[in-house]
Amino acid sequence: MQTLYQVQGISSDHPYNLRNLGERTGIGGTRVRRTGEASRENRTRPTTIQDYDNEFIGRLVNFYPAYEVEEFLEYHFSKTDFKPELWLKHLEYEIITNKVFDKKETENFKKLIIGWVSKRKEDIGVTLNKEFNIGNKYNIKWQDDQTNLIELVYALIESGVIKYNKKKDVVNAFSEFFNFKIPNPNQTLNAIKRRNSDNPTILLDKLKDGFINYLNKDE
Structure with missing residues (x-):
């Protein structure tokens, strides 16, 4: 099970939790029979972290007012089992780079997310550089x-x-x-x-x- 995000029914029922996608995700498809008739075919595959990424992105771009997205980010950031710096990297390189954020209607969300990531990276940098590593510097x-x-x-x-x-x-x-x-x-x-x-x-x-x-x- 992924540990990047909080999921409904697993961690709690907080409104910011993502929908529980289960162990397998449905993938629709069309099968053409020998008679030439087409039929709808329901298949499944194992649920992946990319599926939860897409669920996460879907939530990100639907906040109103848009600035409430910062609370959503803060919630998942504070609850994740990932190291803070890795969670921010995932957000920066896997989420913000999604083509959804290339659209004009998601421009404000992208700016808010980038700003939040920058602030959080700065906070972590200050903590790591000025506090956690001082012992190594001064032996x-x-x-x-x-x-x-x-x-x-x-x-x-x-x-x-x-x-x-x-x-x-x-x-x-x-x-x-x-x-x-x-x-x-x-x-x-x-x-x-x-x-x-x-x-x-x-x-x-x-x-x-x-x-x-x-x-x-x-x-």
Whole structure:
């Protein structure tokens, strides 16, 4: 099953979801019998991502007012299982290049989509270049174990002090930032949840003590 778009009855029943095309798509055809008579023939083939692309495009060019297309794009962008940069590439090279957008009546939609893609690419570029890759630039490395890194990441997530689309994106960002691989974050998080209730926040307590000691030092 494709993972680019949200589909009715699979993810939710949100009005922006695409129609569920099922596992097979019908293809009509005409068959000429030996008698010379023509008959309508109903055949099917496996549903492809191109079928969902066409469904997506059909929705894109039918918004009124046209600028509401940005909300539609934002919805699918925020829900996709694809990496953000790959989803934008698909939109840029497979969707916008469709001949539907060569028509004058779809000109405004094309402009809005291109503008939205440019803005999103810029946002992602800022995040990747200025935040996620800074660890590589300055050779910053995580010196503790994986468990304590996950404790830190989820403490930031659940406290609401950082903005994100998906929790796994935050985990991956910290992994890149500190040049430290986290092979199974969910398993590690579950291990933290099973800690003794008397000492559930080992790293956070360590950070607090270290910072208090720093503040109490004579300068």
